[in-house]
Amino acid sequence: MNLKDLLLQEYKNFAPTASKALPIALREESMKQFSEWGIPTIKQEEWKYTNLKSILETPFKLNDSNGKAEGIQPYTIDAYKLVFVNGVWNTSLSDIKGIEAYATLKSISEAEPAVLAKYFNKFHPFQDGLQASNLAFAQHGIYLHVAKGKELPKPVLVYFLSDTTQGPILAQPRNLVVLEQNSSAKWIESFQSTGNDTSFTNIISEFFLHQDSRLEQYKFQQENDKAYHVGTSQVVHLEKSYSHSAVMTWSGALVRNNLNIHLGAEYCEAHLYGLYLGSSNRHIDNHTLVDHAMPNCYSNELYKGILDDQSTGVFNGKIWVQKDAQKTNAFQSNKNVLLSAKATMNTKPQLEIFADDVKCSHGATVGQLDEEALFFLRARGIPMAQARLLLMQAFSDDVLNKITIPELQEEITATIAQRLRP
Amino acid sequence: MLSIKNLQARVEEKEILKGINLEVKAGEVHAIMGPNGSGKSTLASILAGRETYEVTGGSITFEGKDLLELSPEDRAREGVFLAFQYPVEIPGVSTINFLKTAVNAIREYRGEEVMDAVSFLKMMKEKTKVVDIDETLLKRSLNEGFSGGEKKRNEIFQMAMLEPKLAVLDETDSGLDIDALKIVANGVNKLRSKNNAVIVVTHYQRLLDYIVPDYVHVLYNGRIVKSGTKELALELEAKGYDWIKNENTAV
Known part of the structure; x- marks a missing residue:
């Protein structure tokens, strides 16, 4: 059975058990879109260089709660720790003691409908079948809501482990992080795997930044060489908020990182950083968008890659400066080093500027040491x-x-x- | 120490060196002068092992070893040092950072113990005095945003740290004002000893007022056409390179 049919069938089993926090109509609608769109193919402009066809026939198991968390390589930093195994939150391994003084943290499926109505799925500039599937299946994930004026004293570190020792695994986590006015948080996603079989992670994390809030988010990809990963971070900025994102990939078979930033009010600031190391046949794709919707915002982007062997890299960096976004400062740079004659890099800066009083620059290089x-x-x-x-x-x-x-x-x-x- | 015999080299199809002979003994300073395009910098680059040049004939023996058989890193570890005519800028690599690696790579090659951080920093502090270089510069990305004088001083500082047997200074005077020139020359003089040798490659006599050579060689059209003592440099300065050119076309 191909992946599309597999997901359609799994949805039938899933729907009756789905959390009611999310209206069933939204799920149904999303699944209908998925059945129309299917898994993205290279015929779609946004997927031109990234081909998922090699996992279309893989007999994945969804949200398998029998996975083992053994084999996680923990970071030594002091953090609130959360562990997901095969897309399911393992609460017994989590350590979030004391966080309640600063924030609400619970499963996304326990979030209040009013919260979801206000923050959930609000910014999704490039919809495709995978995002539709993630939304339809939204059940496992973290809802973190940092209270007004609070600064989380430790970062929130979330491990997403694919335990493939019992066969191929598919996971679709969905996270929502809300920072209230003048609050701040650091959020770290670490993707790891055990076993030598295939995994496919289709994750979406949404961040909603109220006035004067401050987010730092990190994403580290260190799964095995059969791991497929499509991850999307959507960041919505309100007035004078600040975000700092760093996405690093040095493992996996195929990794697609989407980072979409909406600067939806004045005086926001966004920093986007990426690092990717390709070796053997690894394919690493970074798609970014900085949507300057309002005046006086600043964005700065730097993505760097080193590609060896037959690995391929993709960088697509969109900057939209909408017609109201006067006095925008937007900078982008993508630098690549190819270590082998067989390595490939596709880089495409894409600036669309509709305001006239802006400062924008971009540059892309591909070279050798x-x-x-x-x-x-x-x-x-x-x-x-x-x-x-x-x-x-x-x-x-x-x-x-x-x-x-x-x-x-x-x-x-x-x-x-x-x-x-x- | 160094024996160059009938060295011939080319870059792509162009013959540049057409039979160079040169003997350098420990304790000596040799100056190699010559007009632009005579092959001076080619000779310096070949000594350090730059691969853009193809050696088509002759030999170079250094301390009894066939230098041409050695990789650039092994030449450095044997004690050859090239002060670059155009010092390289390397973003993200500080002088301290790469020198620590270099010092230890050389020590390892010689079977000496790796230097710990404390001894390294102590040595560095001492050597900064040789060329009067600001320590903060050494913590910055190599040569990035340095003035011409700072770059050349940094080259001599590296020479002081690596303590080579044979130092080749490739137009170290180019682009320097007189004060910077004195500092650089002074640094080289402090490092002179009876155990090491220096080859100064230069277009002008000016540097040789401060680094006084034992021998001066004039390179023209890929050959050494005149050798003498420091007076030869003064004669060249007075008569200009046309003197050499005319003499050699006449033959």
Whole structure:
């Protein structure tokens, strides 16, 4: 059975058990869209370079609650910890003690209908079959609501583990994070897997930033070489809010990271950072949108990639400056290093500017390691392999330095260095 | 220490060196002068192992070893140092960062113990005095945003840190004002000893007022056409390179 039929059939079993927090009509409508659209194909402009066909016939198991959490590689940072295994929240492994003084944290399926009506699924600029499926199946996920004026003292760290030891796994988590006025939070998503079988994660996280709130979000992809991942982060900004996103991918078979930012009020600021390392046949796709809808906002984007072997990378960076968004400052840069003649990078900055008093810039480069710099380092006694490593580390440090939690920065930097070593 | 015999080299189809002979002994300073395009920088680059040049004949022996057989890194570890004519900028790599790797790569090659962070920093502090370089510069990305003088001083600082047996200074004077030139020359002089040797590649005599050579060679059209002592540099300065050119076309 192909993936589309599998999901259609699974939905029939799922619908009667679905949480009533989300109106069943919304689910039904979404499933109807899914049955029309199906799994995205390369015929769709937004999916031109990223082909999901190799998992269409995989006999996935959905929301399998028998998965084991063993084998998670925990980060050492002090954080509120949450664990999902095969798309299901394992509350017994979670540690969120004390968070209630600052925020509400519960399952998305227990969120009040009024909350969902206000915040849920409000910004979805590029709808496709996968997003429709995620919405129809929305059941497992975190709803975090940080109270007015509160600053979470620790980051919220969510592990999404695919346990493939019993066969292929499909998970569709759905998270909602609301930051009330003048609050702040750090949110970390870590994707990991155990076993050697295929997994497919189709996740959406939504962030709603009230006035003067501040979000830092990190996403680290470190699943096995058979992991397929399509993840979407939707960030809605209200007045003077601030977001800082860093998305890093160094594992998986096919990884698609969508990051869509809506600057929906004045004086907002958004920073978007990405780092991706391709090796073997890995395919890494980063699609970003910064939607400048209102005046006087600032956005800055830097994505960097190192691609080796036959790996492929995709960067598509859209910046929309709507006609009201005067005095916009929007900057974008995508830099890539190809280490092998067989590696491919497709990069496409896409600026659509409808306001006239704006400052926008973009740039994309695809090149090799600097030969002159390599010769210089070797002429100082540093062996070739180490010289290359130094240059690659320097290249990725620009993005790694954007992890503002020092212990986490150290940990991820060490992991990346390990990956870069020949 | 260094023996170059009948060295010939080309880049792509163009012959640049047409049979160079040069003997350098420990403790000596040799200046190699010559007009633009004579092959001076090619010679310096070949000594360091730059791969854009193809050696088509001759030999280079360094401390009894066939230098041409060695990779650039092994030449450096054997004690050859090239001060670059155009110092490289490397974003994200600080001088301290790569020097620590370099110092230890060289020590490892020589079978010496790896230097710990404390001893390294102590050594660095001492050596900054040689060329009077600001320590904060060394923590920044290599040569990024440095002035011409700072870049050249950084090259000599690296030389001080790596303690080479043979230093090749490729037009280290180019782009320097007189004050910077004095600082750089002074740094080189402090590092001179009876155990090491220096080859100064330069277009102008000016630098040789401060780094006084034992021998001066004039390179023209891929060959050394004149050798002498420091007086030869002064004669060149007085008569200009046309003197050499005319003499050699006449032959």
